Amino acid sequence: MTQYSRWYHPYDIDEKYNKRVAYFSMEFGIDQAFKIYSGGLGFLAGSHMRSAHDLRQNMIGIGMLWKYGYYDQVRHDDQTMRAQFLKKYYTFLEETGITVTVRVNNHEVRVKALVLKPEVFGTVPMYFLTTDIPENDYLARTISHRLYDPEVSTRIAQSIVLGIGGRKVVEALGGADLYHLNEAHALPLAFDLLDTYRSVEKVREHLVFTTHTPEKAGNEEHDIHFLDRMSFFxxxxxxxxxxxxxxxxxxFNHTLAALRLSKVANGVSQLHGEVAREMWDENHGICEIKAITNAQHAKYWTDGFLWNALQNNDDNYLVVRKKEMKHQLFKIVANQTGKLFNPEVLTIVWARRFAAYKRAxxxxxxxERFLALVNNKERPVQVIWAGKPYPFDEGAVDTFNRLVKLSIKQxxxxxxxxxxxxLSRYLKQGSDVWLNTPRRPREASGTSGMTAAMNGSINFSIQDGWLPEFSRHGENSFILPVVDTSxxxxLQDTEDHKNLMHILEHEIIPTYYFDHGKWLSIMKQSMYDVLPFFGSDRMAHEYYEKLYNY
Incomplete structure (x- = not known):
């Protein structure tokens, strides 16, 4: 038996964080090499696990080992995107000797746990579950193949493996005081707790929940009889x-059930907390919904040279370093597209998950107006888009491909x-402006803007998610006026586009080209204002303070 086949941390636990917490998430963005994430939910969870380690918290992470990851985004001959599914192998995961059994569709499925030790990527100990082992038949082995599998029954099976299988792994490690559901994917865990405690009140004592989205697609509903047949309960x-x-x-609404079976829950920004309470409060029996604003791990995401220049008030090197980082990004642009971007030119980046409400x-x-903007001889603009649509969302893929086709000769x-x-790191470090265009109030947090600000990229955004807590127009960011969401x-799109273009043409572009001092001031103020509050150490501390010790 190894030390990581029991509840173990390679540091002395800070007494402020002594409660034993098992954090369950369907995805974690921990490192580029570990491809088990799709986007913001995973980036957030990865930063949480890093800060929990830095603060010496008594926490472990429980996730899934996706054999094919989410997908690899490559190109067809015409440059449009293609989803490629390749097997992934990781030598940095180690055996724990822990294998548990769950029931899926009234069949036994074996689940093996591997450990990611803290010294590998600087996280708390993390355990990843796989069903792709010889003890299972072919169908059972495919449960842990693809993150967010398009087949509904497979996704339900994944929830059972993560929730019930993960809870059994935690018990094999010595048990936890509290289980944290990062989204409702692992909800079957609540019914495993019910089997142990035989009391819904006792279940609530041991369960907390984070809801991440006001989007219907993120709050799954399924036929209760189908879930019952799948052994979900x-x-x-x-x-x-x-x-x-x-x-x-x-x-059966998974989010609503989680709110009724948890002792306390939270939204992921102050605005999202308000939206979530308004969204769910008419339902009786739900727990209190607090707000803990998402954050990102500054040590991982921030360029040290740029930050040192800011701290030393070295404006000259701050400007030099920013241009160096633009050069690094533009090498990637040239490699992928054959286009040579100029580091002297204002560069705007829109990069995030492609979804309809984000309005890429x-x-x-x-x-016509856009092309006139980017091709202006006196004050040109360079624009970069990046992001992964869900590979089976035809509308999102079509939007991505339409942008590709428009860009080919530009x-x-x-x-x-x-x-x-x-690529996310390079885009944040190499951009001058980080563009964010969701329909308010449908972006729960939008943490990419935080890490962009940490790297001297100025947010240009709809007032949604975290931005109302951070932004001061013309001082640390550029913010669009709030439109009538009714x-x-x-019509919202028309109004937002009008405001976006006006600010871009009359404020952002003239400031960048003709008022260098003001531009530098906004950039520096953005960097000062984003930390420490939007660093994940604050967030990880608040989870203990507001949820775990509640």
């Missing part, structure tokens, strides 16, 4: 499931593939 009779979750009808194409809503306009942690989507 761990043998709990349907009458009892309905009683403790207060579910009526045949549709808002900037090109008036294509020298100042590029669309990059492979938006993962390394308007139809197309």
């Amino acid at each position: 761990n043998g709990t009779p349907l009458e009892e499931v309905r009683r403790i979750t207060h579910m009526e009808g045949h549709m 194409d808002l900037l090109v809503r008036d294509l 020298p100042n306009f590029a669309v990059l593939t492979g938006y993962e942690m390394e 308007l139809p989507d197309h």
Whole structure:
């Protein structure tokens, strides 16, 4: 038996964080080499695990070992995107000797746990679950193949493996005082706790929940009889499931059930906390929904040379280093697209998950005006898009591909593939402006803007997610006026596009080219203001203070 086959940390636990917490997430963005994440949810979870380590917290992480990851974003011959699924191998994961059994669709499935030790990437101990082992039949082995598998029954099976299998692994490690569901993916864990404690009140004592999205797609519903057949409720009779979750009808809402089975929950920004309370408060029996604003791990994401220049008030080197980082990004642009970008030119980046409400194409809503903007001889603009659509979301893939086709013959306009942690770092370090265009209030947090600000990229954004807590227009960012969210989507888009172009043409571009002192002041103020509050050490501390010790 190794030290990591029991509850173990290679540091003395800080007494402020003594409660034993097991943190469950379907994805973790820990390092570029470990491809088990799709986007912001994973980036957030990875930063949390790093800060929990730095603060010497009594926490472990529980996730899934995805054999094919999310997907590799590559290109067809015409430069449009192609989703490629390649097997992944990791020599830095080690055996624990822990294998547990869960029931999926009334069949036994074996689940093996591997450990990621803290010294590898600077996280708390983390345990990753796989069903792709010889003890299982082919169908069972595929459960842990793809993150967010398009097949509904497979996704339900993944929830069972993460929730019930993960809880059994935690018990094999010595048990936890508290279980934290990062989104409702691991909800079957609650029914495993019910099997142990035989009391919904006792279940609530041991369960907390973070909701990340006001989007319907992020708050899954499924037929309760289908879930029962899949063994989602761990043998709990349907009458009892309905009683403790207060579910009526045949549709079972996972988020609502999590809110009813947890002692306390949180949204991931102050605005999102308000939105979540408004969204769910009409439902009786839910727990309190607090707000803990997401954050990112500064040590991982921030360029040390740039930060040292800021701390030493060395404006000359700050400017030099920013241009060096633009050069590094532009090598990637040239390698992928054959375009040579100029580090003297204002560079705007839109990079995040492609989803309809994020409006990747808002900037090109008036294509003629956009092309005139980027091709202006006196004050040109370079624009880069990057991001991974869900590979089976045809609308999002079509938006990505339309931007690619528009960009092909345009020298100042590029669309990059492979938006993962390394490319994300280069984009944040090499951009002058970080563009964020969701329909308010549908972006729960939007943490990419935090790490952009840490690297001297100025946020240009809708007032959504974390931005209302940070932004001061013209001082540390550029912010669009709030539009009437009761308007139809197309009218909101029209108004936001009008405001976006006005600020870009009359404030951002003139300031960059004709008022260097003001630009530098905004850039520096942004860097000063983003830390320490939007660093994940504050966030990890607040989870103990507001949720775990509640």
